[in-house]
Amino acid sequence: MIPVAFDYLAPSTVDEAVRALVDAGEDAKVLAGGQSLLPVLRMRLAAPSMVVDLSRVGELRGVREEGDELVIGAMTSHHDVLRDQLVRTHALLLAEATTTVADPQVRHRGTLGGALAHADPAGDLPAPVLALGGDVVLAGPTGRRTVPVERFFVDYFTTELAQDELLVEIRLPKRTGWGARYEKFSRVAQAWSTVAVAATVLVRDGRFVEAKVALTNMGAVPVRAYAVEEALVGGSADADAIHAAARHAAEGTNPTSDASADAEYRQHLARVLTARALTAAAAV
Template identity: 70%
Template sequence: MIPAPFDYVAPSTVDEAVRALADAGEDAKVLAGGQSLLPVLRMRLAAPTTVVDLGKIGELKGVRDEGDAVVIGAMSTHYDVQRDPLVHDHALLLARATDTVADPQVRHRGTFGGSLAHADPAGDLLAPALALDAEMVIQGTGGRRTASAAEFFQDFFTTSLAPEDILVEVRIPKHTGWSAHYEKFNRVAQAWSMVAVAATVRAEGGTITEARIGLTNMASIPVRATAVEQALVGRSADAETIRAAAEHAAEGTSPTVDGNADVEYRQHLARVLTGRAVEAAMAG
């Protein structure tokens, strides 16, 4: 199907992009990598009056070190994130999760910021961002502001971004030396997650000293499995302890029901996958 007609704008700076969105109003759409927006346009599930393409804004790309944080430009591709040594050294969980995103073609075109802004609860980068305590740097007509991942994700496909806002970059506090794993369950290869678990842990002398567990597709937004985290910290990193802690994974969750799974099955998956994810992380 052919998309409905729209005006196309390709600004070269963030300021220009914000002005273009403000001028176009609520019917404008931002084009990042296009892996989510273009199919929606072709199916005419959206009919924006204006599309603002961020592809020419160089300041939105790249990964850099800022002392206690790794900063990832919103227009950095999944491939950029997947291969960047700073991400591997200081935010390994994000690299592990990005390895599972779709296929190589999508990873070369899709963007880190675009995936977060799209806020699909089955998307594989939301839970890692939450688990790593990421901060979103947003620019709008009132200037720049920062939102935590917990503040940013608000509902199905809904974030704290206003119509004229642009996600500029994401700040990831360094988790240097932490182990990590992303355990994903889907029907077929490269499909969206039915359920997935983002686990990153720090251990000393065989004892887990810190743990961060994020759940994918267990609610309308990514959620932290805080009960699991609490059950792991200060305990020996043995299989029995991990399995017992993982039994708390579904507490407080409200997964949706669809053609893939009902609530009980998703909660079962959350418990099983959490155990696998933590064990794999500890195994290195």
């Protein structure tokens, strides 16, 4: 199907892009990598009057260090996230999860910021970013504001982003020396997650010092598995402790039933995949 006609603008700065969104009003859409927006346009599930293409805004790309934080530009492609040594050193979980995103063609075009702003509950990057913690920075007509990742995801395909705002960067606390694993179950290769688990842990002297676990597709937004984390911290990093903690993975979740899996099976998968992810992350 052919999209409806729309105006197109490719600004070169964040300020120009924000002004374009303000001028266009509610009928504007932002184009990042296009891997989510273009199919929606082709199916006419959206009919914007203006598409604002961010591909020429160079300041939105790249990875850098700022003190104890890793800063990733929203237009940094999945491919570049995967290749970046800073990410692999300080945010290994993000690199682990990015390897599971679709295929090389999509990873070359898709962007981290686009994936977070799209907020698909089955998307593979919101949960790892939630587990890593930190903030997202949004730019709008009144300036920039910082939103904790825990508050960014609001509902299905809905975030804290206002219509006239852009996600400009993701700021993650460094998790240097942490083990990590993104364990994903999908019915076919390169598909969205039926369920997935993002786990990153710090182990010292055979004990869990810290643990962060988040779940993909177990509700309208990515979910932190706080009960699992609490069960792990301070305990031995062994198989028995991991399996005991993983039994709490589905607590407080509200998964849907659909053609891929019913809610009960998703809760079972969450427990199984949590055990696998933690075992790999802790190298047990």
